[in-house]
Amino acid sequence: DAGVTQSPTHLIKTRGQQVTLRCSPKSGHDTVSWYQQALGQGPQFIFQYYEEEERQRGNFPDRFSGHQFPNYSSELNVNALLLGDSALYLCASSMDIRTQYFGPGTRLTVL
């Protein structure tokens, strides 16, 4: 049984570009959350998707958007990239708090 998978593993973009990151949840999980982890910091909650709708959102601008598909997989989109968007982006899938599993993350570098 595969755990949470994310793609790509690494990505390099330039300022102003747009990026899409992908996440496949663990089998049986229907809720996907996205986090941004800057170097040396803890993960920061971006938003959570359940039943293809955004259920909760952290303190991130509208440049950050997402989508959940009927198979529960999810995408995170970031528009108009800034240097400060460089970070590890983590996806976590869950049925509830006790079963939240994190993927390995996508390392985004903005030049």
Added chain:
Amino acid sequence: GQQLNQSPQSMFIQEGEDVSMNCTSSSIFNTWLWYKQDPGEGPVLLIALYKAGELTSNGRLTAQFGITRKDSFLNISASIPSDVGIYFCAGDLGGPMNRDDKIIFGKGTRLHILP
């Protein structure tokens, strides 16, 4: 907004020593979580706490949910080399089965084991 203060920021210990780290907040949380993150990987849940005063163990790890609901600690007994990594506390305002939750993470405690 809610913030978690995690201490110490880093620890250098000898193999076999016990480790203690804690997390405090000015806000009340209904759930406290402890994660470990290894390089190149996402955080892995170690222990989840749902009731004030709750003391839970997972092997050599023991964590407690503070009575005030504003703090938690994690202890590791008899440390071994594979304990090296970053330990994060996290708090959640929702209940244990609440889907409408968002987790607030501390900045982590980096554990180093001296040879």
